[in-house]
Amino acid sequence: MPELTGVQKQYILHWGEMGTRWGINRTVAQIHALLYLSPKALPAEEIAETLSVARSNVSTSIRELETWGIVRAVHVLGDRREHYESMKDVWEMFRLVIEQRKRREIDPTREILRQCLTDLDPKEVGANYTRERLEAMAGFFEAVTELYDQMKGLPTGMVRKILKMGAKVKKKH
Amino acid sequence: MPELTGVQKQYILHWGEMGTRWGINRTVAQIHALLYLSPKALPAEEIAETLSVARSNVSTSIRELETWGIVRAVHVLGDRREHYESMKDVWEMFRLVIEQRKRREIDPTREILRQCLTDLDPKEVGANYTRERLEAMAGFFEAVTELYDQMKGLPTGMVRKILKMGAKVKKKH
DNA sequence: CTGTATATTCTGTTTGTACTGAACGAAACG
DNA sequence: CGTTTCGTTCAGTACAAACAGAATATACAG
Numbered sequence: 001m002p003e004l005t006g007v008q009k010q011y012i013l014h015w016g017e018m019g020t021r022w023g024i025n026r027t028v029a030q031i032h033a034l035l036y037l038s039p040k041a042l043p044a045e046e047i048a049e050t051l052s053v054a055r056s057n058v059s060t061s062i063r064e065l066e067t068w069g070i071v072r073a074v075h076v077l078g079d080r081r082e083h084y085e086s087m088k089d090v091w092e093m094f095r096l097v098i099e100q101r102k103r104r105e106i107d108p109t110r111e112i113l114r115q116c117l118t119d120l121d122p123k124e125v126g127a128n129y130t131r132e133r134l135e136a137m138a139g140f141f142e143a144v145t146e147l148y149d150q151m152k153g154l155p156t157g158m159v160r161k162i163l164k165m166g167a168k169v170k171k172k173h
Numbered sequence: 174m175p176e177l178t179g180v181q182k183q184y185i186l187h188w189g190e191m192g193t194r195w196g197i198n199r200t201v202a203q204i205h206a207l208l209y210l211s212p213k214a215l216p217a218e219e220i221a222e223t224l225s226v227a228r229s230n231v232s233t234s235i236r237e238l239e240t241w242g243i244v245r246a247v248h249v250l251g252d253r254r255e256h257y258e259s260m261k262d263v264w265e266m267f268r269l270v271i272e273q274r275k276r277r278e279i280d281p282t283r284e285i286l287r288q289c290l291t292d293l294d295p296k297e298v299g300a301n302y303t304r305e306r307l308e309a310m311a312g313f314f315e316a317v318t319e320l321y322d323q324m325k326g327l328p329t330g331m332v333r334k335i336l337k338m339g340a341k342v343k344k345k346h
Numbered sequence: 347c348t349g350t351a352t353a354t355t356c357t358g359t360t361t362g363t364a365c366t367g368a369a370c371g372a373a374a375c376g
Numbered sequence: 377c378g379t380t381t382c383g384t385t386c387a388g389t390a391c392a393a394a395c396a397g398a399a400t401a402t403a404c405a406g
Contacts, residue, residue, distance in 0.1 A: 005297050007289045011307065014285045021278055023196050025364065036310075039302045044383075054366045059384060080374060081382065088306070090313040105194055112187045116180045124178050129212045133261070134184065137209075140263040198394065217353075227396045232354060253404065254352060 004050060008037055012051070027053055028061040032071065032086060041074045041083030069096050095152065102148055106141060113138040177223060181210055185224070200226055201234040205244065205259060214247045214256030242269050268325065275321055279314060286311040 004012070012033040019029025030051055035042060044062065048055045062084055065071035070093045073082040087093050116134050120127055177185070185206040192202025203224055208215060217235065221228045235257055238244035243266045246255040260266050289307050293300055 005294075005303070007293050007303060007307075010285065010292070011289050014282065018278060018282055021196055023194055027364075037303055037306050039299060055382090056367075056384075056386090057365055060365095063384090088309070090309050094313065105191060109187065109191055112183065116184055119183070120180050121178075126212060130178070130180060130210055133210050134180075136261070136263050140267065200394075228352095229354075229356090229397075230395055233395095236354090 008034075011037065025061070027051070027057055028064050031058065031061050032065055035065075035071055035084060035086035036088070038085070041076070041085035043079075043081040043083050045081070047084070068100060098148070099152065102145075106144060106148075110138070110141045110145065113141060181207075184210065198234070200224070200230055201237050204231065204234050205238055208238075208244055208257055208259035209261070211258070214249070214258035216252075216254040216256050218254070220257070241273060271321070272325065275318075279317060279321075283311070283314045283318065286314060 012030050015033035016026040016030040019032075020026050031047055034047060034050060042050075044055055044058045047053075047062075048058045051058075062071060062073075065084075065086075066073070070087045071084055072087075073084055076083050087096075113134055117131065117138065120131055120134070122128075185203050188206035189199040189203040192205075193199050204220055207220060207223060215223075217228055217231045220235075221231045224231075235244060238257075238259075239246070243260045244257055245260075247258055249256050260269075286307055290304065290311065293304055293307070295301075
């Protein structure tokens with residue numbers, strides 16, 4: 001992946017842009033896009049050059065991608081540099097990312113909601129209303145978690161099957 | 174909603190924190206949390222005081238929440254200020270947010286991917302590999318869109334039913 | 347029409363994050 | 377054992393988003 005073609009550039013730039021919207025930093029997203037498109041693993045230096053960012057930036061970004069488990073270092077014979085490659089299975093990549101965001105964002109929220117419901121003093125003003133609202137919110141997060149648990153084990157093709165079944169159930173009503 | 178109770182404070186602060194992680198600004202999220210817990214609509218001033226933020230900040234944040242359709246202004250007899258209230262149906266709220274984020278983030282990405290596949294010149298080096306990767310990614314986004322379309326019309330309880338069916342299908346294999 | 351209350355827009359400031367370049371450290375090479 | 381090559385960490389800088397407060401606009405009351 002020496003010089004980028006127009007299409008590659010477009011994809012990488014767009015991916016970087018999308019990343020920022022999802023709370024993922026632009027460089028991290030761009031590096032991932034680059035590695036995803038690259039048929040072979042790339043050394044840090046080449047990534048830095050290709051994207052015109054500092055090597056230190058590449059270093060920390062790669063670290064983050066590794067933490068997520070969607071990029072890993074591989075070794076090339078006769079080269080002592082680390083080469084980085086992206087996971088290519090798109091479904092698995094998103095599964096990993098979602099799993100971890102769930103852990104960091106959904107789970108703590110469920111926890112807080114439970115805590116709030118425990119702490120809620122029935123004597124204070126409006127406690128009933130507050131409880132009602134918190135319980136509605138908590139119920140939603142429980143359902144989302146359930147949904148996640150159901151989906152996480154499913155192989156790729158399975159999702160579509162279930163979707164079709166869902167469509168049928170919907171029609172009946 | 175004059176003074177906040179401990180539980181309310183906890184919820185609002187956490188919600189603000191979560192917001193930032195999802196690319197939603199803290200004040201917007203906090204205001205939403207406040208209105209969600211409030212049994213009655215609140216005027217801008219009271220929101221500003223309760224959360225200790227500038228009224229201008231409240232103004233723009235409310236505007237954003239209104240754009241999403243999860244907060245609206247209501248009028249109170251004998252008071253010419255606008256009072257704001259949050260939608261209380263959690264599922265509907267998230268449906269609205271997701272719908273709009275999909276429009277702004279998923280749809281353009283699908284578009285770009287299609288564009289990239291069209292623009293891809295078979296003659297340039299590695300075109301086959303690039304196409305393979307882009308198609309895998311495009312396929313994923315198509316599936317997500319399909320999933321979204323299937324789900325969007327479903328009433329709340331229906332989701333669980335489908336999940337149960339999914340669980341069964343899974344067991345068979 | 348004038349004054350007052352409310353809402354919005356604008357401008358400058360603050361704050362937090364991303365990033366660079368340099369310093370440092372560690373591993374391989376000769 | 378010194379030198380070179382990589383990789384990481386650190387300190388300062390740059391940038392973008394969020395925010396406060398002032399200025400402006402709008403609507404209502406008397």
